[in-house]
Structure formats: C-alpha cells, structure tokens
Amino acid sequence: AQSVTQLGSHVSVSEGALVLLRCNYSSSVPPYLFWYVQYPNQGLQLLLKYTSAATLVKGINGFEAEFKKSETSFHLTKPSAHMSDAAEYFCAVSDLSGNTPLVFGKGTRLSVIA
Amino acid sequence: SQTIHQWPATLVQPVGSPLSLECTVEGTSNPNLYWYRQAAGRGLQLLFYSVGIGQISSEVPQNLSASRPQDRQFILSSKKLLLSDSGFYLCAWTWGQPEGGYTFGSGTRLTVV
Numbered sequence: 001a002q003s004v005t006q007l008g009s010h011v012s013v014s015e016g017a018l019v020l021l022r023c024n025y026s027s028s029v030p031p032y033l034f035w036y037v038q039y040p041n042q043g044l045q046l047l048l049k050y051t052s053a054a055t056l057v058k059g060i061n062g063f064e065a066e067f068k069k070s071e072t073s074f075h076l077t078k079p080s081a082h083m084s085d086a087a088e089y090f091c092a093v094s095d096l097s098g099n100t101p102l103v104f105g106k107g108t109r110l111s112v113i114a
Numbered sequence: 115s116q117t118i119h120q121w122p123a124t125l126v127q128p129v130g131s132p133l134s135l136e137c138t139v140e141g142t143s144n145p146n147l148y149w150y151r152q153a154a155g156r157g158l159q160l161l162f163y164s165v166g167i168g169q170i171s172s173e174v175p176q177n178l179s180a181s182r183p184q185d186r187q188f189i190l191s192s193k194k195l196l197l198s199d200s201g202f203y204l205c206a207w208t209w210g211q212p213e214g215g216y217t218f219g220s221g222t223r224l225t226v227v
Contacts, residue, residue, distance in 0.1 A: 034215045043120075043204055043218035044158075051213040090158065098212030101148060101173075106157035 002027045002093050006105035014113050019063075019078040021108050023091035026072065032094040033074040034102070035065055039087045047089075050074060061085070086112045116141035120205045120219030127226055133178075133192040135222050137205030140186065145207040147188040148216065149180055152202040164188060165210065200226045 007022040025033060032051050036044040048059025055067045061084075065076045074091060091105040117140045127133060139145050149161040160173045162180035170180050177196060181189045188205060202223050206216040 032213050032215075036218075041202070041221065041223060043220045044206075044216075045218070046215050049213070049215050092215075094212040094215075096212060098208075098210055101160055101163050102216060104158045 002031060002095060002100075002103050004091050004093050004103055004105040006089075006091050006108050008108050009106065010109045010111065012111040012113060013081045015083055016080050019076070019081045019085065019110065021076040021089050021091075021110065023065075023074045023076065023105060024072055025074060025091075025093045027093060027095070029096065030067075030069055031096065033065075033067060034092040034094070035059065035063070035074075035076050036090045036092065036104075037061075037087050038090065038107075044090060047076070081110075081112045083112050083114065086110055116207075116217065118205065118207055118217055118219045120222060122222060123220065124223045125225070127195050127224065129197060129226055130194050133190070133195050133199070133224070135190040135203055135205075135224075137188045137190075137219055138186055139207045142207075142209065143185060144210075145186060146210045147182065148206040148208075149188065149190050150204040150206065152204065154201070158204070162190070195226045197226050200224055 003026040005024045034049045035047040037047050038044045048057045050057050050067045058064045063078045088107045090107045092102045094102050120137045148163045150158045164182045178192050204221045205219040208216045
C-alpha cells in the first residue's frame with residue numbers, strides 16, 4: 001500500500017527565506033506525486049505534480065519540487081517566502097493505475113514571519 | 115471548462131438533526147467523485163468515493179452515507195448528526211486518469227452544536 005509522510009506538521013520561516021517542505025513516499029514503483037495548497041476555509045488547490053517526465057517540476061506561485069527516486073522524496077521548495085505563502089500544504093501520491101484514491105499526507109502548516 | 119460546486123459554505127446543525135451536503139460538477143461527464151473531511155488540526159480523511167452512478171465506496175464506517183443519483187451529483191447525508199461530525203467537508207473530482215490529480219470544491223464548514 002502506498003503512503004506519504006510529511007515531516008513537520010508546522011514550519012515557520014522568515015519573509016524572504018527559503019521554504020522547504022518535506023515529503024517522502026512509500027511505493028513499490030515510482031508513482032505520480034502531487035503538492036496541494038490550502039488557504040483557510042478554502043478547498044485544496046493543485047500546486048504542481050510529478051508524472052514521470054522531468055524530475056524537477058515547477059508549479060504556481062514560484063514553487064518547485066524535485067522527484068528523487070533514490071531517496072523516495074518529493075520535497076517542495078521556494079527560494080523566497082512571501083507572506084501570502086502562509087497556508088497548509090499537502091503532499092499526495094497516486095498509483096499508476098488510478099484505481100485507488102489519492103493518498104494524502106497529514107499536511108504541513110507554513111507560517112511566514114515578517 | 116470544468117467547475118465544481120459545493121454548498122452550503124457553512125452550516126450549523128443541532129445534534130440529532132439530519133444532514134445533506136451537495137456537490138455537483140459541470141463541464142464533464144462520468145467523473146470520479148470524492149468526499150473528504152478535515153477535523154480541526156487533522157489531515158484529510160477520505161469518506162466516500164464513486165466511479166459511476168450508484169457506485170459508492172465507503173472508506174470509513176460512520177453515521178454518514180453518500181449517494182450519486184446523477185452522473186455529476188454527489189450527496190453526503192446523515193440521519194442523525196453527532197458532535198464528532200463537525201468539520202470541514204470537501205468534495206473533489208477527477209477524470210479517473212491518475213496523472214491528473216483532483217480538483218476540489220470550496221468546502222462546507224459544518225458545526226454540530
């Protein structure tokens with residue numbers, strides 16, 4: 001069974017600092033991987049996804065993530081945090097068949113300090 | 115383009131009352147549909163999903179139920195709400211192609227009092 005682990009339920013960074021949100025997955029074969037962002041009292045919005053093309057994936061709002069098979073990781077980064085980046089971030093994994101629902105991590109709350 | 119509608123946005127219900135939350139998708143046909151719940155301080159919990167009309171898979175035994183009376187309509191119900199049913203309920207859809215990911219609705223904040 002697939003699983004996703006997000007290290008750190010809460011990450012706090014200063015405005016302008018690097019954002020690094022960690023995600024490790026467990027899967028027998030390289031899966032599809034996703035990062036979603038959720039602002040307060042809103043639904044989840046897709047930030048970016050890995051679908052076995054380029055291992056470095058660029059998403060919206062300046063975020064990017066790198067798929068590392070050897071480390072079974074898909075960490076999310078942004079070079080310079082903005083106040084507007086404060087939100088909850090979810091990593092998710094899908095098997096290649098799509099026959100089972102996405103498996104989500106427990107989320108990481110990002111706080112940005114002025 | 116495809117859009118997903120979820121209503122109501124907020125709901126306050128007394129314990130023991132019934133519940134009906136509705137989700138509809140426009141601009142597509144035969145979507146896979148999902149209901150998730152977020153309790154305070156917790157992650158996403160998959161409640162139900164459906165790959166077609168009348169096909170419902172339940173992930174968690176609850177006093178909740180789901181129905182899909184039409185291709186693009188997904189309803190979450192309860193006959194008698196419990197305090198523990200409070201949370202943020204999210205509907206999502208996909209075409210069933212795994213590389214597409216899910217598109218989420220804006221959510222319903224349910225408070226059971």
